[in-house]
Every structure is written in C-alpha cells, then in structure tokens.
Amino acid sequence: MQTANGDSEYDVLIVGGGPAGLSAALQLGRSLRSVLVCDNDEPRNGPAAESHGYLTRDGISPTELRRLGREDVLTYGGEFRDEKVTDVRKDDDGFTSTLESGETVTSRKVVLATGIRDTLPDTDGFEEFWGSGVHHCPYCHGYEVRDEPLGVVVTNEHMLDYATLIYNLSDDLVAFTDGQDVFDDESRSLFVERGVDIEAEPITALNGSDGDLESISLADGREVVCHALFYPPPMEQHSDLPERLGLDVSDVGLVETTRSQHGMGFTSVEGLFVAGDASSGGPPSIPSAVADGHAIGATVNMELSKEDFEGEQ
Numbered sequence: 001m002q003t004a005n006g007d008s009e010y011d012v013l014i015v016g017g018g019p020a021g022l023s024a025a026l027q028l029g030r031s032l033r034s035v036l037v038c039d040n041d042e043p044r045n046g047p048a049a050e051s052h053g054y055l056t057r058d059g060i061s062p063t064e065l066r067r068l069g070r071e072d073v074l075t076y077g078g079e080f081r082d083e084k085v086t087d088v089r090k091d092d093d094g095f096t097s098t099l100e101s102g103e104t105v106t107s108r109k110v111v112l113a114t115g116i117r118d119t120l121p122d123t124d125g126f127e128e129f130w131g132s133g134v135h136h137c138p139y140c141h142g143y144e145v146r147d148e149p150l151g152v153v154v155t156n157e158h159m160l161d162y163a164t165l166i167y168n169l170s171d172d173l174v175a176f177t178d179g180q181d182v183f184d185d186e187s188r189s190l191f192v193e194r195g196v197d198i199e200a201e202p203i204t205a206l207n208g209s210d211g212d213l214e215s216i217s218l219a220d221g222r223e224v225v226c227h228a229l230f231y232p233p234p235m236e237q238h239s240d241l242p243e244r245l246g247l248d249v250s251d252v253g254l255v256e257t258t259r260s261q262h263g264m265g266f267t268s269v270e271g272l273f274v275a276g277d278a279s280s281g282g283p284p285s286i287p288s289a290v291a292d293g294h295a296i297g298a299t300v301n302m303e304l305s306k307e308d309f310e311g312e313q
Contacts, residue, residue: 010034012300013097013107015085015241018043019286020276020293021113022069027297029076033304036105037073040084042238044115044277045286047131052140054286065286088241090269108307109300111265113275113293114239116253116284121178125206133213134206134229137285138165145228146170151216153203153231155180160187166230167194174224176216178203199224237278245269254280263299265292273300 012028014021017039028035045051045062052058057065070080087098094108118136120126126134135141142165152166153159154175160182163175175191177183179202183191191198201218206229208214215223235253242249247267248256257279258266264281265273275281275296276289 008036008103008105010036010079010105010107011304012036012109012111013038013085013088013095013105014111014113015088015097015239016113016115016276016278017066017070017080018113018115018276018289019065019069020115020289020296021111022066022073023290023293024111024113024275024297024300025073025078025293026069026076027294028301029073029078031297031301033301035073035078036081036107037078038081038083038085038099040100041082044118044238044284045131048141049132050144051286052143054290085239085241088245088272090245090271094271108304109271109273111273111275111296111300112239112241112255112278113289114237114241115277116235117238118233119236120233121203123203123206125208129206129208129211129213129229132211133208133227134231136230136232138169138230140285141228142166142169142230148172148227149225150174151176151224151226151229153178153229154182157182157187159232162230162232163191163196167196171195173197174199174216174226176203176224176229179219235284239278242274242278245272247272247274250280254278257281263295263302265296265299271303 011033012035014025014037017037025035025037050059051062084100085097086100089096095110097105146169149172150170151174152163154163155178174197176199201220204219205217216226217223242255255274255278257274265275273296275293277284281292
C-alpha cells in the first residue's frame with residue numbers, strides 16, 4: 001500500500017524469498033498481515049538440480065519449490081519485489097528500508113531470511129562440481145550416491161564426526177585431509193579398522209565432465225576414483241544487512257538469535273527477526289528453514305497482535 005509521501009507501507013518486510021522467507025510470509029498472510037517479500041534470486045541451493053528430504057516434495061528442483069511457495073503466498077495477498085534490499089533502518093515507527101530501485105518501504109517489522117554463502121576452496125574444479133559432484137549435506141544428497149566410490153574432506157577434528165555420516169552411505173569411502181594433520185593414532189586406527197582409506201596428500205583438482213565427478217587429483221600425481229565428495233564449507237552471511245544493523249554474528253558466520261516463551265528468531269534489534277540458514281536457530285536444510293520461517297512468522301504475528309490489542313501502535 002502507498003502512503004501519502006509515496007512510500008510503500010507494510011506490516012512486515014521479508015528480505016529473502018527462499019524456503020524460510022516464503023514460509024514466514026505464508027504464515028503472516030494467513031494472519032491477515034500485509035507482507036512484502038524482496039528477493040534478488042541468489043539462492044544458496046541454486047547449483048543443485050534437486051532438493052531432498054522435504055515431505056511431499058522430495059526430489060523437487062529448488063526453483064520449482066520457490067515457484068510453488070510464491071503461489072501460496074500470493075493466494076493470501078503477499079507481494080513480491082524481485083530486487084535487493086540495500087538498506088534497513090530502525091526508526092520510531094518501525095523500519096524504513098531502501099530497495100535497489102530506490103523505492104522506500106516502511107514496515108512495522110522486518111524478517112531477514114537472507115541466508116548464507118558457502119566459502120569454497122580455490123581448488124581446480126571445486127566450484128564447477130559444487131552442487132552436482134560435491135555436496136555439503138549427506139541428508140540432502142547422500143541417498144542418490146549410495147554405494148558409489150565416495151570421498152569426504154576432513155581438514156580439522158570437528159569434521160571427524162561428519163565423516164561418520166558418510167561412512168554409512170558406502171563401503172568405498174576415502175577421507176581426504178588435503179595435507180592437514182588431522183588424525184591422531186586413535187582416530188586413524190578407528191577409520192582404518194572400518195575400511196576407510198585416508199589420503200593425506202593435498203588435493204590439486206577435481207575431475208569429471210557434465211557435472212559428473214569422476215576422480216580426485218592429489219599433489220603426488222595420483223588420481224583417486226571418487227563419484228561424490230562431501231565437504232561442509234565455512235559459511236558467511238550472504239547479505240551485509242546483519243552487519244549494517246549491528247547484529248551479533250558467531251564465529252561460524254551465523255546471526256545469534258534467541259527464543260522465549262513468546263516465540264523465536266529474536267535479535268538484539270527490537271522488531272527485527274532472522275529466519276532460516278542465516279541464523280543460529282537450526283541446521284541448514286530446507287525442512288528446517290520452512291519450520292523456522294513458519295515459527296518466526298507466527299512470532300511476528302504475535303508481536304503485531306499484542307501491539308494492536310494493547311494500543312501500542
């Protein structure tokens with residue numbers, strides 16, 4: 001809706017139109033809230049052809065899932081802008097946000113569902129196979145490569161537990177340390193006893209064609225057969241808005257959020273919420289993002305309802 005000065009005014013601005021943002025928008029639309037979703041079409045799972053593990057939508061493409069989500073939100077009056085939000089400012093009446101086009105949007109609440117960005121190694125072929133031959137989530141992509149020759153990158157001690165998740169998928173598993181000294185005698189013996197080969201040489205290249213990973217090249221000139229490589233990359237915020245707004249970001253790149261008896265997704269800025277992969281609220285996956293967005297949409301509606309009922313607005 002338009003205000004007298006030409007600004008667009010909404011109950012809630014949602015920045016990010018992935019599963020978390022769309023889920024929050026759906027919940028708010030069904031609560032008769034005016035909602036604007038802004039998204040510049042840079043999804044984290046964009047390189048993946050399929051997404052898995054979401055009940056009734058297993059195997060759907062990320063693009064199709066977002067399209068269907070938009071249809072649901074539109075049914076309840078939600079609006080969309082296919083552009084980036086460049087600035088969000090807190091003021092006495094809520095928030096004033098600026099879009100890339102220069103349009104100004106005012107809203108009582110803001111939900112950041114801007115996601116995270118995976119930081120990939122510079123290794124030749126890594127980015128090329130990301131989402132097709134290289135995966136971060138064994139729950140999202142493990143079943144499809146079961147019983148194939150698999151690899152898992154283990155470059156620090158925290159990845160040892162992650163590697164056990166891949167062990168369940170194939171009898172042909174190689175742990176690549178990429179030149180890092182990770183295994184002590186106990187952990188090395190355990191992996192070897194389980195039939196997991198350990199390659200300590202640095203990785204120099206990932207090889208294959210048409211998105212199909214075939215082998216891993218090592219610094220000593222050898223090639224190891226590998227049809228899927230699992231790697232949990234470091235993460236950083238996809239948007240600079242959390243930093244601009246002074247939000248607390250953890251050492252692993254996630255915005256610190258809190259929950260209370262009244263809901264979840266709260267941040268250090270009153271009226272500002274974070275949903276989905278960008279937050280510390282849950283594991284990064286589509287089902288978790290949808291659940292997070294659903295709960296945070298309900299939380300935001302509760303906040304708006306209290307304000308309206310108690311006459312604070």
